[in-house]
Amino acid sequence: MRQPSKKQNQNPNEKVKIIPLGGLEQIGLNITAIEYEDSIIVIDCGLAFPSDDMLGIDLCIPDVTYLKQNIEKVKGFVITHGHEDHIGALPYILQQINVPVYGTKLTVALIENKLKEHNLLRTTKRKVVKHGQSIILGCFRIEFVKTNHSIADASALAVFTPAGILLHTGDFKIDYTPVFGEPADLQRFAELGKKGVLALMCDSTNAIRPGFTPSERTVGRTFDGIFSEHKTNRIIVATFASNVDRVQQIINSAYKYGRKVVVEGRSMVNVIGTASELGYIKIPEGTLIDIDHLKNYPDDKTVLITTGSQGESMAALSRMASSIHRKVSIKPGDVVIFSSNPIPGNEKAVSKVINELSIKGAEVIFQDTHVSGHACQEEIKLLYSLTHPKYALPVHGEYRHLVAQKKLAESMGIPKENILLMSSGDVVELSEEQCRVVDHVQAGAILVDGLGVGDVGNIVLRDRQNLAQNGIIIVVLTLEKYSNQLLAGPDIVSRGFVYVRESEDLLEEARHVVDEAVQDCLDRHVSDWGKIKNIIRDSLSDFLWKRMKRNPMILPIIMEV
Numbered sequence: 165m166r167q168p169s170k171k172q173n174q175n176p177n178e179k180v181k182i183i184p185l186g187g188l189e190q191i192g193l194n195i196t197a198i199e200y201e202d203s204i205i206v207i208d209c210g211l212a213f214p215s216d217d218m219l220g221i222d223l224c225i226p227d228v229t230y231l232k233q234n235i236e237k238v239k240g241f242v243i244t245h246g247h248e249d250h251i252g253a254l255p256y257i258l259q260q261i262n263v264p265v266y267g268t269k270l271t272v273a274l275i276e277n278k279l280k281e282h283n284l285l286r287t288t289k290r291k292v293v294k295h296g297q298s299i300i301l302g303c304f305r306i307e308f309v310k311t312n313h314s315i316a317d318a319s320a321l322a323v324f325t326p327a328g329i330l331l332h333t334g335d336f337k338i339d340y341t342p343v344f345g346e347p348a349d350l351q352r353f354a355e356l357g358k359k360g361v362l363a364l365m366c367d368s369t370n371a372i373r374p375g376f377t378p379s380e381r382t383v384g385r386t387f388d389g390i391f392s393e394h395k396t397n398r399i400i401v402a403t404f405a406s407n408v409d410r411v412q413q414i415i416n417s418a419y420k421y422g423r424k425v426v427v428e429g430r431s432m433v434n435v436i437g438t439a440s441e442l443g444y445i446k447i448p449e450g451t452l453i454d455i456d457h458l459k460n461y462p463d464d465k466t467v468l469i470t471t472g473s474q475g476e477s478m479a480a481l482s483r484m485a486s487s488i489h490r491k492v493s494i495k496p497g498d499v500v501i502f503s504s505n506p507i508p509g510n511e512k513a514v515s516k517v518i519n520e521l522s523i524k525g526a527e528v529i530f531q532d533t534h535v536s537g538h539a540c541q542e543e544i545k546l547l548y549s550l551t552h553p554k555y556a557l558p559v560h561g562e563y564r565h566l567v568a569q570k571k572l573a574e575s576m577g578i579p580k581e582n583i584l585l586m587s588s589g590d591v592v593e594l595s596e597e598q599c600r601v602v603d604h605v606q607a608g609a610i611l612v613d614g615l616g617v618g619d620v621g622n623i624v625l626r627d628r629q630n631l632a633q634n635g636i637i638i639v640v641l642t643l644e645k646y647s648n649q650l651l652a653g654p655d656i657v658s659r660g661f662v663y664v665r666e667s668e669d670l671l672e673e674a675r676h677v678v679d680e681a682v683q684d685c686l687d688r689h690v691s692d693w694g695k696i697k698n699i700i701r702d703s704l705s706d707f708l709w710k711r712m713k714r715n716p717m718i719l720p721i722i723m724e725v
């Protein structure tokens with residue numbers, strides 16, 4: 165590739181900025197801005213599910229303060245594929261940044277389902293792009309390149325910028341025998357490599373796993389085996405709602421063995437409905453039946469495909485396992501197949517559901533019934549060898565995954581100094597000459613709780629943790645206006661601290677401690693309520709710690725009459 169002359173390279177027009185606003189340090193929350201002069205495009209806009217310590221939080225969305233500050237530059241969202249960790253935050257973010265959304269057919273259809281729920285269909289421009297097509301946004305040309313993943317219509321994005329070609333893989337694997345559609349367009353990756361790729365942003369989710377990810381078709385063969393071995397049992401399969409190819413293979417096996425199929429779980433029904441309308445899944449006539457008709461068929465003639473493979477407490481499978489599903493109850497002899505691996509952090513929930521199913525007499529199968537949708541080490545190496553990037557910027561994964569990909573890039577001959585491990589919020593400036601972090605912008609997770617977006621932060625979470633671990637004590641007293649005489653109380657109400665009926669003596673002593681503290685304040689003519697509250701809090705806290713070695717949240721309430 166021709167090296168630009170020194171003079172040319174001093175021209176700021178040769179530099180492009182990559183700003184990851186999420187998707188590093190964790191799985192999920194994927195969103196990356198690419199900026200050149202007065203143009204910004206945003207790749208993906210995903211959510212993340214809350215960790216165990218985020219009590220009561222429904223989901224996390226990315227902080228897009230930087231995009232709001234540069235709203236006049238933002239040309240559009242370009243989406244790689246239709247998984248929640250890549251499209252889930254769009255309904256929230258589009259309310260703040262209303263720009264067009266570009267993606268392939270199935271991806272846009274799944275986004276439209278979300279927009280419909282949030283009444284955003286009329287106000288949001290959507291454009292369907294085919295693989296191999298390009299779109300022009302500002303000074304960028306973005307080409308959609310066919311890849312494989314655990315959802316159909318996944319794309320890598322080749323972004324042609326004045327500084328060079330940036331290649332973002334999205335989530336990908338290389339499947340030479342996909343269930344639906346074509347294999348990944350390796351030829352196009354090689355052509356881009358010939359042209360010269362300035363930087364490769366490659367999926368790191370499976371970078372710690374050696375070898376190749378098996379083809380999706382291998383799962384179909386496993387299903388066939390399970391179906392032929394269990395001809396007299398009812399079969400229930402739990403998988404990800406978005407894995408259309410997996411559902412297709414379950415339907416194929418069901419049809420082959422003369423079984424009717426019920427699809428259960430809201431997200432599963434939505435995705436399969438959309439995929440079948442668009443022709444991404446072929447369901448033989450008369451195979452699909454409504455859940456209400458399940459009772460009309462013998463058990464050995466039915467298959468249920470359901471959500472809940474991650475042990476989610478409100479998903480269909482978990483409700484069946486804990487006997488609160490209105491239409492399906494688990495019976496001895498049922499065969500339950502988990503067609504997924506637990507996402508890190510969900511292992512406990514999954515094993516709880518497996519135990520509940522086993523107690524009810526079901527046989528649970530989870531060996532060889534899943535293949536990943538992400539590239540293992542050999543596929544990542546193949547991509548590096550096809551594209552020959554000058555710089556490697558690993559994306560999508562926890563820090564250990566990014567480090568693993570850094571080692572792979574080094575083994576493929578990329579110099580150490582040309583591999584950059586980014587953090588969310590870094591502003592990375594790229595040119596033919598250098599690749600470095602030049603600035604940092606606000607980034608991170610905004611917490612969504614019910615209809616509240618961003619109104620719960622660290623302090624509220626800390627209070628929730630404190631309440632969950634230690635309970636609360638409320639001290640109520642009434643003072644006379646002006647004279648500050650104690651008219652009533654102090655009364656003590658406790659929740660989640662001790663069982664009141666068995667601890668009357670303790671609470672009476674506590675009341676006595678508070679009474680003394682209040683009298684002491686009034687004797688010293690302390691009239692500032694803030695001070696009185698602090699003294700009550702401190703004296704009661706000391707007493708309870710000495711007696712119980714516990715630290716409940718203490719809320720003094722003073723009323724004035």
